[in-house]
Amino acid sequence: MNRPLFTARTTHGVRIAILGCVLTVGAAAFTVFEYYRSPYWNRVGLAPDQPVLFSHRHHAGELRIDCRFCHSTVESSARAGLPSTQTCLVCHSQLFRDAPLLQPVIRSAEENVPLSWSRVNTLPDHVHFDHSIHVAKGVACASCHGEVSDMALTAKGHALTMRECLDCHRDPEPRRVAHAQVFSRRTTSATVSCAILEPVHARPLTNCSTCHH
Amino acid sequence: MSAPPLLHPSIPPLRSDEFPAGAAQWPPDLSRRDFVQLMSASLALAGLTGCGRPTLDKIVPSVAAPEKSPSANARWYATAVPSEGYARGVLVKTVDGRPIKLEGNPDHPESVGATDAITQAAILSLYDPDRSPAPRRRGETSSWHRFETEWNEMRGALATTRSAGFAVLTEPTTSPTLRREIHALLDAYPEARWYQHTALGRYDNAGxxxxxxxxxxxxxxxxxxxxxxxxxxxxxxxxxxxxxxxxxxxxxxxxxxxxxxxxxxxxxxxxxxxxxxxxxxxxxxxxxxxxxxxxxxxxxxxxxxxxxxxxxxxxxxxxxxxxxxxxxxxxxxxxxxxxxxxxxxxxxxxxxxxxxAVRSDDDPRCRGSLAEFIEDVNSGTVTTLAILGANPIYTSAADQDLPGALRRIPMVVHFGEHVDETASMAQWHLPAAHFLESWGDLRSYGGLATIQQPLLEPLHDSRSALQFLNWLRTGIWSSSYDLVRDTWRSASGVATASDFEARWHAALDRGVVDEPLPPRPENRAAGSDPLPRLDVADDTGTITVLLRADSNVGDGRWANNAWLQELPRPFTTIVWDNAALIDRTQAEAMGLTNGDIVACEVGGISVEAPIWILPGQAPGCVTFPLGYGRTAAGQVGNGCGFNAYRLRSAASPWMRTGVTVRKTGKKHSLVSTQEHFTMDGRDLARTVQPHEITQRADRPKPATDLFPAWPRDRYAWGMSIDLGTCTGCSACIVACQAENNIPVVGRDQVARGREMHWLRVDRYFGGEGTALRVVHQPVPCMHCENAPCEAVCPVAATVHSSEGLNDMVYNRCVGTRYCSNNCPYKVRRFNFFDYRAPQGSPVYLQSNPDVTIRERGVMEKCTYCVQRINAGRVAAEKENRRIRDGEIRTACQQACPVEAIVFGDLNDPTSRVFARQREGISYALLGELNTRPRTQYLAKVVAGSAPNPAPEPA
Known part of the structure; x- marks a missing residue:
């Protein structure tokens, strides 16, 4: 009678080793993947250095200035738009002209050199995002940008990963708000107003070419 | 219909293999082991390419927002493209202040909302890196200031001699302001002379x-x-x-x-x-x-x-x-x-x-053409010459010896966009502004005027022709804007200043000046006078050489436009070259095949040219396309093809008889796309007789179809292409290229079958003699409902959208090219290399920001202009309505002069595309494969042998 080439003990050990390898590789992959998607890697909550210490908390939160006053093209264009220096001076030609914090703005206007802000929210180049349609369909600013009106220094509110886009595109209804609440400073509980029409034509929200073309 | 007539090539099949030579062979210097090593390394590293951390870049808003914010969507301005001096009305799309695309102006009767290939490509010439950046004096970079100083020294001398010896050479123009400026110059300098030169024909007959x-x-x-x-x-x-x-x-x-x-x-x-x-x-x-x-x-x-x-x-x-x-x-x-x-x-x-006549060919103030000019130079009466826009050194006939004439002129100033052949003969070269950089005006063939408006500040230190002429006269740099407005302020019908402002803005807005056209002369009374009999010439039995403008680069002015160079010529499909076109019988008699170089000799001048065999040539005629063989076109156009102008004579610019054509034994590898992506041997381009129009041309569908039917409750995008009206002009190809950021790959890559055009125009020859039949068939992606490409992609980089689009996801693509292999229509294109322009090239300014620029190793193909669909959807959704028929037009559809391409929603029974696909002659390409393509064709209706029945007398 032939004896088996390997003992049961050896076979058992090898099996455990193989399983261990698979689990280790899997765990490593999972860790890398999760790290890659983590808020930390995506710089959520990190406020980059800016030429002017601008506070959204003060302007949007305390003074209750509408988002659209500065981000004026958000309803008409793909891009929300950044305010020109002159927009700042609408108020600040009168208010706090001499405040040291404001000097870069004053200097920009005097020397006709634009302010160079650090970008906070960004999407990869192969993503074509359109602010206007999201605003029109009741996606609140805060849904993607977080509680900006609480931010003394502006930081990313959400990681803006594709998963976040898809979570909403797969099932937009619970996340939509009435148009009056789109620009409100706080995310309200998800109450869909009856005024919003059913998105009858918005079936292809998860098509690749909706965002990538 | 029993059996739709199949087009048989009248020429023997040239194709022996689907793939270009070498495409399917293993490279000799790569062992199998190396290959596996490289591939494993690539695979291991492939995943890492997506792992970039989001970068921190800068955003810079303006100090003072412009009248309309630059971050608003694209805006359109009406202007006109000069085409042989005539206006082609266009709308220019600008994004962030840079023009990116030209479209036909629907309000302009001469453009009818469409464009041709050259108009589509004209936008690229604006960003041509070879455009002249600064004035040059005897080949050395100089400045406008030095030129002004030098000319002002001569100005006094010109005034004392009533400017005898001063000459201006321009191209014929339709521009009222340019003509006004030239006339004013001639008034100010009574002895000055004006000559006009064009290498192409006149479109009038004695005025x-x-x-x-x-x-x-x-x-x-x-x-x-x-x-x-x-x-x-x-x-x-x-x-x-x-x-x-x-x-x-x-x-x-x-x-x-x-x-x-x-x-x-x-x-x-x-x-x-x-x-x-x-x-x-x-x-x-x-x-x-x-x-x-x-x-x-x-x-x-x-x-x-x-x-x-x-x-x-x-x-x-x-x-x-x-x-x-x-x-x-x-x-x-x-x-x-x-x-x-x-x-x-x-x-x-x-x-x-x-x-x-609208153009200035017969202007009474003009002294004549190049012939008169050379006569005057030879008699020593020209001492100072300003050349505006034209490139006569390149386009003049060989027997005129213009270079010799120019050498006899002490002061030649060349004013043009490029440092071209003529510029290198001139003492001074001055950079001219592009038509999208300056104000101007032009008339169309029908006589309607268009105000040209600038879309951006000049990219270089250049001036417009109007400014330059005005400066020659006055010594002051006026703005072109004022010069054009002065012309139209004094135009007939303008009553008051406010009336003028209103008219001016209306003209800019519409792209057409609202003015009464001059009355047309009465037609001659219809008679039955016998037609004149012409003198019959005898057949000399020698070869006739025909000289014709190239269909892409024209007289040579577009030679540095890479889009036009890489656009396959309509019949030969040759790219980056010109070739002498010759009849098959004659080629066989001389023992010639495609690419053989012949020496063509006439009047002591010999030109060597590769030949290309083309059906439809008259016996004994060889066609030489002009516009090639340029030496100072720029890095794109230099060294392409041969210069057929050398065969021209001033007396007979369009043909030479008594030519000897001799085989040299040398060969030139012409690059033609005609064998690329072939699908032949099948019933592809169909023709029908008039009585068969109402019969169903499509083949019966398979009895059972295991694929589920497509949902009817949403948009179903589809396209219909009419082979009966398609002229094969290729405007659609260039329009697609401009819209979708399609790269140019160059001659060598095209030779390997790697051209990137998402849309190709196949052409089929059939019949012989007077029944020669040519069918042009534009082939974009068919967007099959049962797409064979999707089933084979291992990474789901090509998937179907819910509206029936065959989406291509560049970021998922790993470049296996299985999809391309499995595509029966051969419409997929692969980025074998990084075909993007070098960093910092002005060509990037043309890019459409709505379309991703693809990188190396990625498959791409026609998307039905999905960015336009999305933009249309956004506009419609904001108003909570469905997209209207005709609201979304693909780039190819928009460019097509004959409306051969129609795009729309197949689930909308009122749409044009629905109606077209319901025609009896509508058929699917390779429909027997059950791919259910969304793009369908209308068969070409060809008249039978009998003439039309006589119309009923009214």
Missing amino acids: LQPDYDFAAADVILAIGGDCFHQHPAALRYARAFASRRRVEHGSVNLNRFYAIEPTLTLTGALADVRLALAPHRLARVLNQLADSFDGAPNTAGLSVDERSFVERFARELAGGRPAAACVVGAECDAEIHAWAEDFNARFAGNVVQASK
Whole structure:
């Protein structure tokens, strides 16, 4: 009678080793993947250095200035738009002209050199995002940008990963708000107003070419 | 229909293998082991490419927001593209202050909302890196200031001699302001002389230009020329012609088109009956036609083809009185034009209307053309010369010896966009502004004026021609804006300043100046006077060389435009080269095959050119396309092709007889795309007879279909392409290229079958002699409902959208190219290399920001312009409505002069595309594969052998 080439003990050990390898590789992959998607890697909550210490908390939160006053093209264009220096001076030609914090703005206007802000929210180049349609369909600013009106220094509110886009595109209804609440400073509980029409034509929200073309 | 007629190439099959040579072979210097190593390394590293951390870049808003914020969506401005001096009305799309695309202006009757290939490509010339950046003095970079100083020193001398010896050489123009400035200059400098030079033809006959209403013409006779492709009114003419060829709801009011031409043109290829005729036979055939009209048919001395043509055309005119129009090419002699004028007086009625010539060819203030200029130089009466825009050193005839003449002039100033051949002969070269950088005005062939408005500040230190002429006269740099406004302020019908402002803004807004056109002279009374008989020349038995403008680079001015260089020529599909076109019989007699170099000698000048065999050449005629062999075009155009201008003589610019053509034994590898992506041997390009229009051309579908039906409750995008109206002009290809950021890959890559055009135009030849039949078939992605490409992609990079689009996800693609292998239509294109322009190249400014620029290793293909669909959807969704039919137009559809391409929602029974796909002659390409393509074709209706039934007398 032939004896088996390997003992049961050896076979058992090898099996455990193989399983261990698979689990280790899997765990490593999972860790890398999760790290890659983590808020930390995506710089959520990190406020980059800016030429002017601008506070959204003060302007949007305390003074209750509408988002659209500065981000004026958000309803008409793909891009929300950044305010020109002159927009700042609408108020600040009168208010706090001499405040040291404001000097870069004053200097920009005097020397006709634009302010160079650090970008906070960004999407990869192969993503074509359109602010206007999201605003029109009741996606609140805060849904993607977080509680900006609480931010003394502006930081990313959400990681803006594709998963976040898809979570909403797969099932937009619970996340939509009435148009009056789109620009409100706080995310309200998800109450869909009856005024919003059913998105009858918005079936292809998860098509690749909706965002990538 | 039993068996739809299959087009057989009249030439033996050239294709032996689907793939270009070497494409399927293992590279010799790569072992299998190396390959596996490289591939594993690539695979291991491939995943890492997506792992970039989001970068921190800068955003810079303006200090003071412009009138309209730059971050708003794209904006459109109306202006005009100069085409041989005539206006082509366009709308320019600008994004963030940079123009990125030209579209036809629907309000402009000469553009009819469409464009041709050259107009589409004109935007690239704005960003040409080879444009002249600064003034040059004797080849050294200099400055405007130095030029001004030098000229101002001469200014006093010019004034004392009443400017004797001062000459200006321009191209003929339709611009009222430019003409006003030239006239003012001649007034200020009484002895100064003005010459005009163009390398191409004139479109008027002794000051009168005929204008045709092809929609009303029942029978058309074209003698030479290319009136539906290379003509200032080609877009309008082609649109009108197509209206008599388009099948709608199963019926078509078919016209009959006869063409006589020595070499195949896009116009001639549309003809029902086409006679390939050498120029020296033309008089004989026209005389016989005239005999037939007078009831004395006489076909003695005619060949079989000629006789059949004469008999059929005479029969066409015999029954009833159809409106018949005769259109003659610019290259034909004056007596042919006179013959046509008499023909039209007798047969055309109001189909042909003559009007006063719009262009300045016959301006009474102009002293003459290049011939008079050279005469004056040789008599020593020209001492100072300003050349504006033209490139006469390159385009003049060899026997004129213009370089010798220019050397005799002490001061030559060249004002142009490029440091071209003429600039290198001049003491001074001054950079001219592009037409998208300066104000101006132009008239179209029909006489309508358009104000050209600048879309951006000049990219270089350049000035406009108007400014330059004005400065020569006054010594002050005025703005072109003021000069153009001055012209129109004094135009007729302007009453007050506010009236002028209103008119000015209306003209800018619409792209057409609202002014009364000069009255047209009355047509001659229709009579039955016999047509004049022409002098019949004897056949010398030698070879005739025909010199024709290249269909892509024209007279050579577009030679540095890479889009036009890489655009396959309509019949030969040659890219980046020109070739002498020759008949198969003659080539065989001389033992020539494609690419063999022949030496062509006439008048002591010899030019070597590679040949290309093309059906439809008249016996004994070899066609040499002009516009190539440039030496100072720029890095794109230099060294491509041979210079056929050297064969030109001033007396006979369009053809040379008594030419000897000799085989040299050398060979040149011409790059042609005709064998790329072939699908031949199948019933692809279908033609039907008029009585078959209502019969169902499509093949029966398989009895059982295991694939689920497509949902009906959403948009279902589809396209219909009409082969019956397609002229093969290739505007769609360039429009697609401009819209979708499609790279140019260069000659070597095209030779390997790696061109990137998402849309190609296949062409099929069939029949012989007068029945030569050409079908052009544009082939974009079919967006199959059962797409074979999707099933084989291992990474789901190509997937179906819920609206039936075959989406291509560049970021998922790993470049296996399985999809391309499995695509029966061969419409997928692969980025074998990084074809993007170098960093910092101005070419990037043209890019469409709505379309991703693809990188190396990624598959791409036609998307049905999904960015336009998305933009249309956003606009519609904001208003909570469905997208309207016609609201979304693909780039190819928008450019098409004949509306051969229609795009829309197949689930909307009122849409145009739905109606077209319901026509009996609509068929799916390779429909038997059950791919269920969303793109379908309308078969081409070809007239049978019998003439149309005579129309009922009214």
